[in-house]
Amino acid sequence: MLAKLTWTEIKLGLREPTVAVFALAFPLILLYLLLNSFGTLPDPDFGGVSPADWYVPAYAIGSIAATGLIAIPVHLAAYRERGVLRRLRASGIAAWPVLAAQTLVAALIVTVGSAVMVALGDASYELSTPASPVVVAAGFLLATATFCAVGVALASLLPTARAAQVVGLLLFFAMFFISGGGPPEAILPDGVKTVAGALPMAYSVDVLQRGWWTGDWDVTGLVVQAAVLVAATAVAIWRLREV
Amino acid sequence: MTVIEVAGLHRSYGDQVAVEDVGLEVRAGEIFGLLGPNGAGKTTTVECLQGLRRRDRGQVRVLGLDPERDGDRLRRRIGAQLQSSALPDRLRVGEALWLFARDGDGGAPLDQLGRRWGLERLWRRPFAKLSGGEQQRLFIALALVNRPELVFFDELTTGLDPQARRATWDLVRQVRDDGATVVLVTHFMEEAELLCDRVAIVDQGRVVATGTPSELIGRGDAGQRVSFTWPGADAAWLSQLEGVERVTRRADAVEVMGTGPLAVRVAAALAGRGVAPADFRTHHPDLEDVFLALTGRDLRA
Ligand SMILES: Nc1ncnc2c1ncn2[C@@H]1O[C@H](COP(=O)(O)OP(=O)(O)O)[C@@H](O)[C@H]1O
Ligand SMILES: [Mg+2]
Numbered sequence: 001m002l003a004k005l006t007w008t009e010i011k012l013g014l015r016e017p018t019v020a021v022f023a024l025a026f027p028l029i030l031l032y033l034l035l036n037s038f039g040t041l042p043d044p045d046f047g048g049v050s051p052a053d054w055y056v057p058a059y060a061i062g063s064i065a066a067t068g069l070i071a072i073p074v075h076l077a078a079y080r081e082r083g084v085l086r087r088l089r090a091s092g093i094a095a096w097p098v099l100a101a102q103t104l105v106a107a108l109i110v111t112v113g114s115a116v117m118v119a120l121g122d123a124s125y126e127l128s129t130p131a132s133p134v135v136v137a138a139g140f141l142l143a144t145a146t147f148c149a150v151g152v153a154l155a156s157l158l159p160t161a162r163a164a165q166v167v168g169l170l171l172f173f174a175m176f177f178i179s180g181g182g183p184p185e186a187i188l189p190d191g192v193k194t195v196a197g198a199l200p201m202a203y204s205v206d207v208l209q210r211g212w213w214t215g216d217w218d219v220t221g222l223v224v225q226a227a228v229l230v231a232a233t234a235v236a237i238w239r240l241r242e243v
Numbered sequence: 244m245t246v247i248e249v250a251g252l253h254r255s256y257g258d259q260v261a262v263e264d265v266g267l268e269v270r271a272g273e274i275f276g277l278l279g280p281n282g283a284g285k286t287t288t289v290e291c292l293q294g295l296r297r298r299d300r301g302q303v304r305v306l307g308l309d310p311e312r313d314g315d316r317l318r319r320r321i322g323a324q325l326q327s328s329a330l331p332d333r334l335r336v337g338e339a340l341w342l343f344a345r346d347g348d349g350g351a352p353l354d355q356l357g358r359r360w361g362l363e364r365l366w367r368r369p370f371a372k373l374s375g376g377e378q379q380r381l382f383i384a385l386a387l388v389n390r391p392e393l394v395f396f397d398e399l400t401t402g403l404d405p406q407a408r409r410a411t412w413d414l415v416r417q418v419r420d421d422g423a424t425v426v427l428v429t430h431f432m433e434e435a436e437l438l439c440d441r442v443a444i445v446d447q448g449r450v451v452a453t454g455t456p457s458e459l460i461g462r463g464d465a466g467q468r469v470s471f472t473w474p475g476a477d478a479a480w481l482s483q484l485e486g487v488e489r490v491t492r493r494a495d496a497v498e499v500m501g502t503g504p505l506a507v508r509v510a511a512a513l514a515g516r517g518v519a520p521a522d523f524r525t526h527h528p529d530l531e532d533v534f535l536a537l538t539g540r541d542l543r544a
Contacts, residue, residue, distance in 0.1 A: 008334070008342055015333040083328035090293060090328070091343050091385060092319035242296055 001093060005101035019074055022047055023066035024113040031059040031117055040126040045184050049213055052125035057208040058180035060114040065175060065201050067106045068147025070168040076155035077164035085243040095240050103148040110144060143204035146225045149232035156239035177242030179182060180205035200228045244271040246393055252301035254287050257510045261287040263448035274425040276439030280542055284448040285428045286326050289395050293323055306393060322386035324396040332371035336362055336381055344388045360384040372456040376407045383414060394418055397428040412438050434541055444534055451537045459533050462480050466536055467505035469500045471520035
């Protein structure tokens, strides 16, 4: 069933690519602009790494957050609002493979997006190779799972696709520019740093950047994301008892 | 054999009570109707039977299973067309059938099913481009694709034109004749009367009567009605007759409602007074009259 649903979601996604394209193109275009304006030299504001080493991991997480916070809630809330989930469940197709299929498709999209970003950084902006591919891969997967779970939870809480779009966009932008997608943390005001510390995205960025630069595990980042993942999954399970 | 057993089913949405003490028994191989006005709680009831809604209390067994505890297992054995549901706009008819068909269940090949429900012409059409009737045919095909033992149809013919409605009724009979049990939710009296082997009349979250359509109509709750033209009718005198409950006059047209052998009594009394209207007519009660008699309200209201 999962294979059938995933294949169906891929086909549907290709027929109506707007939201996915936004989630892919927006971080990519911003990344390109930033790398062009900051050049290629290591910079103390970026913790002594090159702008590409700072921004490529941050924007990989950015594309994960955009997909998880915007694409998934809009899509799933529309399914819920229009009775697609009920239609599927009534025919013996439980909610979990539907959600798993969405997550797989999201993972596919963000992998493609991140690969393009890495290729871009590598080609012209002195992107270094990750110190630990294992930590980077694990951080990438955990962030994908976490943001997809948050997206599913949002969709389960919000009554309409429109509401999901508004809330998803607000959450995404609020997080994105203070959690690594905007100026580097070192030059952010203290108040903004505190807010960023309360949002999950900064933790995902930390895990990925540390893994990229030094190969260390950022344990705090892993634990916070795991906690968000569990909480969001619990909310979704609770809310999707009736669809 | 009993396929569905329900006792004391209760469900509210916040402080709005939708289902208040519903009891039902559906037998294998019958078309069982749930008839009642909008808002009676029919949809909520069948959603509880399918485990799509949780019940607040009550006992429910469907195909020997508890729909809440064994929902996924149960739903693999039943088919459903829901009152309000949809498919993704760009999903095509053929893809929908492929997605919903479980492999290796020995179900009918998809193209055969498509032909049977007249969908082969629409095979590549996206869901959003289907007419109401075509969507309904697709939903019926999806409900039947895995050869269910029990099928739920909720407001199957609402929004269809009379011709499509009649065609759909034939399809429902076919499903029953193929051996499945059918639960049909409707607010059309005519549909219940023509199609259902047995009917439960639902009002304000309760079952007010259950039986075959002819049993329900013959129970005598349903008022008898006669009408005739009598210029200057003596309405007061008519109301005194035995069995008469109500007399209404609109210009010269008189309508008398009551119970028992009403037509014979009224005719005899009129003849005794030398009144012989040429258009004396008796009306056979239908399920709508039964509903009116049981609830004091109009089914169409
Ligand atoms: N999801 C819901 N949330 C709140 N109230 C609902 C919901 N669904 C139905 N109701 C209310 O419950 C009552 C019964 O509705 P329903 O089961 O749909 O009846 P029917 O199918 O007989 O028209 C109605 O008053 C309706 O407004
Ligand atoms: Mg209904």
